[in-house]
Amino acid sequence: MRLAFLIALGGLMLAGGFVVTSSGPAAADDPAQGRKIANMCRTCHGIDGYARVPIAPHIGGEPQEYLEAQLMAYKTGRREHEMMSVVTASLTAQQISDVAAWYASHNAVATLPDGVSAEAAPQACVSCHGADGISQLLDAPNLAGETNIYIDTQLKAFKRGQRQHDVMSEVAKDLSDEDIRALADWYSAITLEIESPSE
Ligand code: HEC
Numbered sequence: 001m002r003l004a005f006l007i008a009l010g011g012l013m014l015a016g017g018f019v020v021t022s023s024g025p026a027a028a029d030d031p032a033q034g035r036k037i038a039n040m041c042r043t044c045h046g047i048d049g050y051a052r053v054p055i056a057p058h059i060g061g062e063p064q065e066y067l068e069a070q071l072m073a074y075k076t077g078r079r080e081h082e083m084m085s086v087v088t089a090s091l092t093a094q095q096i097s098d099v100a101a102w103y104a105s106h107n108a109v110a111t112l113p114d115g116v117s118a119e120a121a122p123q124a125c126v127s128c129h130g131a132d133g134i135s136q137l138l139d140a141p142n143l144a145g146e147t148n149i150y151i152d153t154q155l156k157a158f159k160r161g162q163r164q165h166d167v168m169s170e171v172a173k174d175l176s177d178e179d180i181r182a183l184a185d186w187y188s189a190i191t192l193e194i195e196s197p198s199e
């Protein structure tokens, strides 16, 4: 893994993120509307975004930009999943913004396991995903406390081209199954708590 290359990519992504943000949709997002839509999501992701089933990821407190982009990717077929493709087919772009705003209004708090130092974190990932799995970028997800099955599956999907992304396809391409397992174990061992917004 070439770290300098990845850091350079991180800079590019940040620059790109500002462009997207400044030309974003004009309609205001409504987290209160989003909370109602989240009733469709709660059996799997919880109303607060703390996953209730092992195959679903935690989404509470993730960047709104990331959540919205993934929901649109499922809706348009750029990312495919039997459950999420069906869920997003019935949502409008406004409803997607609203439900993304609801989950993003939470606060994700990560704690490393006892006796584990942040310096031991996978250096190739920390510039974007943080040592503790809290995203450093608007368009990258938190990894803290996701199940190792979920992280493993996503890294293999990037590696095999079933899920595509400029940076992550490049990152995953040279990872062995053992690397993937070790990376998944690092981030899944972190404890995640999700704080609800005060109402
Ligand atoms: C039946 C269970 C189920 C329901 C209901 C469901 N999801 Fe999901 N969701 C999943 C699973 C499983 C995945 C992982 C899919 C994959 O591997 O691509 C996922 C992935 C996602 C992701 C991508 C997260 C990431 O880190 O990349 C988002 C965002 C998401 N769901 C939001 C929602 C929202 C919002 C709703 C309600 C409108 C919803 N989901 C309803 C099971 C569900």
Ligand code: HEC
Pocket: 006, 007, 009, 010, 013, 057, 069, 122, 124, 125, 126, 127, 128, 129, 139, 140, 141, 142, 143, 151, 152, 154, 155, 164, 165, 167, 168, 171, 183, 184
């Ligand atoms: C330069 C920034 C950057 C670096 C470095 C990076 N990632 Fe990512 N990662 C991203 C972005 C951006 C996404 C969102 C991709 C998308 O939109 O599909 C992502 C997505 C992911 C996902 C999908 C999670 C989900 O919720 O669906 C996993 C797993 C992941 N990265 C793991 C890693 C690991 C492990 C490393 C280190 C080996 C790493 N990443 C390095 C930026 C980065």
